[in-house]
Amino acid sequence: MVAETLTRLRYRYVPDHLVGEVLGRRWMDNVIPVFLLVAVIAFLTGSIPNFLAAGNLADTSRQIGEFGLVVIGMTVVMLAGGIDLSVGSNFALANITALALINVAKWSVTASVAATLGVAGLVGLMNGLLIGYLRLRAFLTTLVTLTLIRAIVTFLLQQYQVQIASSDVDSEAWDFIGTGSVAGVPLSFAVLLVTAIAGHVILTRLRVGWRIMAVGGSRRSAYNAGIPVRRTVCLSYVVSGLLTGLAGTLYAARLSGAGPDTGLGLELAVVTAAVLGGNSVGGGRGSIGKAIVGAVIVSLLTNGVVRLGLQNGASAMVVGIVLLLAIAIDVRWNKWRGKLQAKVYVSPAYLALPPVPPIDSRSSSPYAMNDRLHDVEIIGLGEIDGPEDVILDEDDNLYCSVRQGDIIRFLAPDHKRREVYAHVGGRPLGMAFDKDGGLVVCIAGMGLYRVDSSRGIQKMTAETNRSRFSIIDDSRMRLADDLDIAADGKVYFSEATIRYGFEEWVVDSVEGRGNGRIIRYDPATGTTRTVLRHLLFANGICMAHDNRSLLFAETWGCRVSRYWLEGPKKGATEIVIANLPGYPDNINRGSRGAYWVALAGTRTPTYDLAMTMPAFRRRMARRVAGDEWMFPNVNTGCVVRFDESGRILESLWDLKGRNHPAITSMREHRGHLYLGGVTNNRIGRIGIPDADPEWTGPASYWGDRR
Amino acid sequence: MNPLRQAMDRWLGRGEASITVPPMDGAFRPNDLLDSASTILQMPAPDCLAQTAQGVLVSAGRSLFSVGNPIGGGVWSFDAEIAAVTGLPDGGAAVGLVDGRIAFVGGRHGGSTIAASPEINCITALAPARDGALLVANGSASNGPADWKRDLMEKNASGSVWRIKPAGGSRALLAGDLAYPYGLLEEGESVIVSESWRSALTRIAPGAASRPETVLENLPAYPSRLSRGADGTIWLALFAPRSQLVEFILREDRYRRGMMRRIDPDHWVAPCLRTGLSPQEPTQQGSVKQLGVVKPWSPSRSYGLAACLDRAFLPTASFHSRANGQRHGVTSCLAIDGRLYFCAKGDGIVASLPYAGSAP
Helix, strand or coil: CHHHHHHHHHHHHCCCHHHHHHHCCHHHHHHHHHHHHHHHHHHHHHHCCCCCCHHHHHHHHHHHHHHHHHHHHHHHHHHCCCCCCCHHHHHHHHHHHHHHHHHHCCCCHHHHHHHHHHHHHHHHHHHHHHHHHCCCCHHHHHHHHHHHHHHHHHHHHHHHHHHHHHCCCCCHHHHHHHHCEECCEEHHHHHHHHHHHHHHHHHHHCHHHHHHHHHHHCHHHHHHCCCCHHHHHHHHHHHHHHHHHHHHHHHHHHHCCCCCCCCCCHHHHHHHHHHHCCCCCCCCCCCHHHHHHHHHHHHHHHHHHHHCCCCCCHHHHHHHHHHHHHHHHHHHHHHHHHHHHHHHCCCCCCCCCCCCCCCCCCCCCCCCCCCHHHHCEEECCCCCCCCCCEEECCCCCEEEECCCCEEEEECCCCCCCEEEEEECCCEEEEEEECCCCCEEEEEECCEEEEECCCCCEEEEECECCCCCCCCCCCCECCCEEEEEECCCCCEEEEECCCCCCHHHHHHHHHHCCCCEEEEEEECCCCEEEEEEEEECCEEEEEECCCCCEEEEEECCCCEEEEEECCCCCCCCEEEEECCCCEEEEEEEECCCCCEEEEEEEECCHHHHHHHCCHHHHHHHHHHCCHHHCEECECCCCEEEEECCCCCEEEEEECCCCCCCCCCCEEEEECCEEEEECCCCCCEEEEECCCCCCCCCHHHHHHCCCC | CCHHHHHHHHHHCCHHHCCCCCCCCHHHCCCCHHHHCEEEEECCCEEEEEEECCEEEEEECCEEEECCCHHHCEEEECCCCEEEEEECCCCCEEEEECCCCEEEECCCCCCCEECCECCECCEEEEEECCCCCEEEEECCCCCCHHHHHHHHHCCCCCEEEEEECCCCCCEEEEEEEECCEEEEEEECCEEEEEEHHHCEEEEECCCCCCCCEEEECCCCEEEEEEEECCCCCEEEEEEEECCHHHHHHHHCHHHHHHHHHHCCHHHCCCCCCCCCCCCCCCEEHHHCCECCECCCCCCCCCCEEEEEECCCCCEEEEEEECCCCCCCCEEEEEEECCEEEEEECCCCEEEEEECECCEC
16 A cells, blocks of 8 residues: 555656657757757866956857858758858858958948848859759759859959958958947857847748748648749758858958968858757758857867867867767657657556446446447448537437548438538537537547538637646647537537547547646637646536536546536536546436436456556556557447436446447437447437437527527 | 566566567468358357267366257266366267366276376366376366466466376376466377467477477467367367467566456456456457447457467468457367367357368
8 A cells, every 4th residue: 555655646746748748849959959068168168277268258259150150051051951061162252252342442341241242142042043943952062162162262362362461451340340349249249149039030930931941841842832942942042141241251350361271161060060059951950049059069169179279180070070970969869759759758647546336237236237228229320430429409400520520410300311511620529509509519639610500610719828837838729529618608628638639549548647628718708718627538528407517527537527617616626426437428418407428438447457557557558569558448338317416317338339339429309319439330319218308408508598 | 597687678678578479470360260160059168079989079067068969968967067078099088077087988987087186176188198098287286277367367387297097097297387288189109288378389208307398389379279180180279369468467467466366357458268248358459349340350358269280280270260250269179071170168159160271
């Protein structure tokens, strides 16, 4: 027992499930680069005296500013799926252009800077035209540009190097660009910051940025989605050219010198920085933030190597080794992270269910097994795939939600004729009629939708308030399950789990954690709010007959609870049926003040035992193939009738599971019960002798309000 | 074995801790032949077939029935349940009872009984030896034949094989420490034993010095009784399939102990002769009914399987009743005149089918 208590506490307070969730977040890509950055700074601070001194920092930050601009440009190109090797030469070209215009041609600063940017941008445009429009290989094309531009730079150097060196510029603006500061921040670093922020906003918030990411992520899909792929690719090279030009100008103003080694090998350092920061070589994955982190690491490293007094060439060697490492990590990271996440995402919790009531057919229990569902009348056999929920309107037409994303309607009076009432997409589950005869539907993967009486489909809500400390984004609805509508029109609906989609709902059973919730949508104000959290697979929802509270089922908890909407207990939750012998699904109203709850499956002693052993289930999830997993017995189900106090009135079983192995929904209508099952291919109809033969759901909800 | 390696294996699910199960492939490729067989008898839990001068007999409960003459009712009845039966060369039969006694009917020793002995309390199979002696398989030292699930879940290997003289009842131990011997066949000087919990056939050679030798292993199901047809083919009944989940449970000591302590054996996660009798039985994800149908390939704790082996004890053909079939839990099979007789204990059926064309 002590061990049991320890297990319970351990799984209550250690949030295992967060590991998998953290690994699933995109910002996890930044962890290694940031860690590396901290390590590099710590190492250099420790081994170089005065490394963090103000003077050194100012100097370093100017270099970082210039270098970072080029890295941002490279990142943009890489995000779009390319690579720009010409940045080194382009940088040198910008440098000599700026110097020649200022020093020799004596142009004004504004004109010179503009012309320099133009020249560099033109180089980028040339790359862009060749790669984007003529679709040449980015690597070879920019390698050629690199050589060509370097040749031009060499030519220009021969022409102007002496003149540049011998002349002097007397311009405060030019000096400011080279050595000035804005609010204590060196100008080039300030330019980098502004560019970075602007770049981040553009990439993550604006259309053109999304397009760049999309093209890099999948060129063909982007093309199919109507994105102008060629123009976008071309644009990325122009951006790279312009930013390189800007960096070259800043460099020219700072050092006022042109030599054959300006920008030599820069492309390698830039690619290293971009990849090291965590930007994918393949494109589509990365950010400006990553570029900056990478740029800072590489700058500090190359700087540090020089200051450590290592031999000439050591700097290039360090950069090379780091690049190799970065590419290796880039390639392995995605695979490794995906694998690890798949392994650790399923994180079972401790769940001890109350003792199961007897179901033996010879017992006097209200749950005693019988074969009352054996003689159901079958509707639509083989014509429907998975009617999770069934509902009837006032004219006796029968609706069901099926796997193909349709709402199927069987027409009264005999339910022999069938039509697609509406194609809503997704996986429609729970349904309810509102006051105006509109059919409100919970759709897994989409949210809450409404089909009005003229079959128009409107989205009601697909987003709720995000909880403060959740790691996964729980504002989107992944598995809206069942709903009911209060007298004031507010829609209460359940989301079974926030950690899995509909296709993986079974995995949630292995977890047995309170991953579900109940959400309220108010059509009057259009607001959506989460009302209850941490429910064990929140499933059926049903307004009480007096509309003062709602009943909800927690499938893995095998219980039905009541949530008070008004009265003295407003906001409180109390358990109505604590220990069902099976796994409850939908709850619906019945006649004479009763309710129906569907049990999708029966509790098994072996599974109940497993629920108290989370580590056992975790190992099972990792080692045993999914098809072989132990699972709640959903091959035998039943429907249970209970009253307002939670007293069980009767239960109807299909012992052999011939027609209704798993029952997920049932509706009472004019003295009959209609049954649906999420994995079934039929709807069942059976007479209920003591039911009110006039009672219908729509009348019960809206009869006196219409 | 290195304890560190063991701990590592357990943590990573490798080596000893791996739960790989051989696939039903090669000679074990699934078919529906057992389901296509024609039913001869329907009775509760027919267990063991034997060929005698009275024709083919089948044991069920406390009685032996004649398979060829179903109207006749019980041919012989006993005061205890029958655990195993075998035909003898003289046309009689030896009947092992659950309390350890061995009774002879018909033939030379007809009417005599060998008293129970403390060492033999779980008779699972009998077979005649050439010298007139009787080979007896004792499944477990601690559990009776009805508790075979517990024996598996306790991971016992306490079974033994004995040679008993029908006259006088003197006995000699041929081999011990066997993992539930459930089938016997004399092969020249040695004895072939099917060890259920090792999913293997083992050869016990004469002379106590030689260690048992494995002749066939990695069977995809738990083997049961062995028999030899007139044409020399060897037939093996396999009573339940192996599954990843059960292999996993066998490696989870804490869960398994809790299960054995608290839960009715009918509801254990363990192989069985027939699944789906109670909604409280464990289910597996892949066996959820889809559109009202149990898929034949879905994981199941019961299965119908009989295999034909060649003279080297290598499987050459197999006869199946898959997850959705109705001939599960085959505990015994015999080949007579080109027909394979088998009893599906789980489904209470004795049936036969011609095997020419399906097996060499």
